[in-house]
Amino acid sequence: MQTYTAVGNAPGKARETYRCRVAIIGGGTAGITVAAQLARRGIHDVALIEPSQKHYYQPLWTLVGAGVATAEQSVRDEARFIPRGVRWIQDYAVEIDPEQQLVCTRDGTRVQYDFLVVAPGVESHWEKIEGASETLGRNGVSTNYSYDLAPRTWEFIQQTREGVALFTMPNTAEPGYTIKCGGAPQKIAYMAADYFRMQGRPVKVIYATAGGVLFGVPEFCRVLEQVCERYGIEVLTKHELIAVDPVRKQATFALKDKPGETKTIAFDMLHIGPPQRAAQVVRESPLAHREGAMVGFVNVDIHTLQHVEYPNVFGLGDAAGLPVSRTGAAVRKQAPVLINNLLKVMQGKEPDKRYNGYTSCPLVTAYGRMVLAEFDYNNTPTPSIPFIDAQRERFDMWLLKKYGLPFMYWNLMLRGRA
Numbered sequence: 477m478q479t480y481t482a483v484g485n486a487p488g489k490a491r492e493t494y495r496c497r498v499a500i501i502g503g504g505t506a507g508i509t510v511a512a513q514l515a516r517r518g519i520h521d522v523a524l525i526e527p528s529q530k531h532y533y534q535p536l537w538t539l540v541g542a543g544v545a546t547a548e549q550s551v552r553d554e555a556r557f558i559p560r561g562v563r564w565i566q567d568y569a570v571e572i573d574p575e576q577q578l579v580c581t582r583d584g585t586r587v588q589y590d591f592l593v594v595a596p597g598v599e600s601h602w603e604k605i606e607g608a609s610e611t612l613g614r615n616g617v618s619t620n621y622s623y624d625l626a627p628r629t630w631e632f633i634q635q636t637r638e639g640v641a642l643f644t645m646p647n648t649a650e651p652g653y654t655i656k657c658g659g660a661p662q663k664i665a666y667m668a669a670d671y672f673r674m675q676g677r678p679v680k681v682i683y684a685t686a687g688g689v690l691f692g693v694p695e696f697c698r699v700l701e702q703v704c705e706r707y708g709i710e711v712l713t714k715h716e717l718i719a720v721d722p723v724r725k726q727a728t729f730a731l732k733d734k735p736g737e738t739k740t741i742a743f744d745m746l747h748i749g750p751p752q753r754a755a756q757v758v759r760e761s762p763l764a765h766r767e768g769a770m771v772g773f774v775n776v777d778i779h780t781l782q783h784v785e786y787p788n789v790f791g792l793g794d795a796a797g798l799p800v801s802r803t804g805a806a807v808r809k810q811a812p813v814l815i816n817n818l819l820k821v822m823q824g825k826e827p828d829k830r831y832n833g834y835t836s837c838p839l840v841t842a843y844g845r846m847v848l849a850e851f852d853y854n855n856t857p858t859p860s861i862p863f864i865d866a867q868r869e870r871f872d873m874w875l876l877k878k879y880g881l882p883f884m885y886w887n888l889m890l891r892g893r894a
């Protein structure tokens with residue numbers, strides 16, 4: 477049933493106004509999952525604002541960078557995942573006015589909502605690293621944080637026959653900054669180290685993080701320290717990448733425990749984990765935290781996912797102001813909580829489901845080995861698969877990463893079934 481009305485009598489798309497019960501900003505992992513679950517609950521009066529023709533399964537990019545999957549395997553047409561009855565507004569949201577309950581898009585379309593779900597994810601801020609954006613994809617410098625560049629990572633790993641392979645993790649302690657899947661910058665370091673080992677190449681692998689530890693959850697940190705020891709990976713903490721010189725092939729780091737001091741490391745290949753922030757439309761909206769660690773992210777209650785000032789607004793996924801490692805796995809647990817609470821609020825009731833901060837990071841540690849790190853807001857391990865020791869590198873978990881999780885994503889999660 478078509479439930480939208482174009483109001484006003486302005487001709488042409490540029491000034492159309494759509495009214496809808498629920499508007500969703502972003503049709504990535506979170507937006508499509510929510511749209512699908514709403515459709516299953518019989519809520520079809522939904523508008524989804526998403527500019528991209530393509531939908532990406534980003535977790536596969538780690539395996540693309542390691543040469544065991546192709547970039548093409550990570551992408552499908554977005555249209556295939558828009559639930560029937562949902563109106564797809566294929567444009568960027570550029571302005572959110574929660575007082576007027578209105579979202580405006582780049583081409584001037586206005587979306588008038590009763591309820592809003594905000595999920596436009598995060599953006600990489602390459603300008604924080606001098607020289608990076610000019611050289612990405614060239615001179616041995618790459619990142620798995622982009623569909624186009626993940627295949628270049630694999631090329632550069634193969635081309636590195638000796639010298640130094642450098643992998644970096646950005647400063648996520650700076651207010652407003654994060655990185656989705658905080659494990660991804662080290663996963664590719666492990667895969668590269670394993671590749672160099674198998675090929676018998678004398679390549680020194682360095683993992684430099686702006687943080688103080690290799691991994692925030694002690695139980696998994698211990699396992700990963702052993703992995704680094706096995707490969708001889710040098711781990712540098714409190715090292716924030718601030719500049720790349722592509723000609724000299726040097727990376728400059730600010731030393732976080734020695735203010736004002738820097739260190740330069742020469743590399744043969746460099747994989748950069750980018751500093752990321754919430755999407756601009758959120759940062760510049762009244763929905764964002766105005767200060768503190770989560771500045772710029774959607775200011776939602778961390779348990780109910782309801783906005784703290786606008787009860788008809790909810791947020792989830794990477795753009796939400798949640799003190800959690802931002803992953804698709806976290807979205808899978810957030811979505812049913814959000815749906816339940818949104819439906820309750822629609823009925824004039826109080827939200828009564830709580831998200832406990834569950835997230836999971838499938839840490840590939842070798843070709844054929846993976847540690848499934850699952851934990852919550854308290855950094856307490858929360859294993860979801862019974863009868864297995866998740867704090868061990870496992871072949872069955874590798875199969876889960878390579879085959880099981882992509883299948884579940886495309887066929888269950890995006891269809892509102894998981």
Ligand SMILES: Cc1cc2nc3c(=O)[nH]c(=O)nc-3n(C[C@H](O)[C@H](O)[C@H](O)COP(=O)(O)OP(=O)(O)OC[C@H]3O[C@@H](n4cnc5c(N)ncnc54)[C@H](O)[C@@H]3O)c2cc1C
Nearest residue numbers: 502504505506534535569596597657793794802803804805
């Ligand atoms: C290299 C890499 C490895 C990863 N590994 C894992 C892993 O192993 N396991 C795991 O669970 N997660 C992993 N992730 C993280 C996971 O992909 C994200 O956490 C997840 O996609 C978040 O979902 P989201 O919907 O919030 O954001 P996204 O899926 O990024 O979707 C955001 C959507 O919003 C759209 N958008 C942006 N701006 C606007 C706007 N102004 N208006 C409207 N729409 C907009 C975008 O086009 C996009 O479609 C990985 C990510 C990367 C990059």
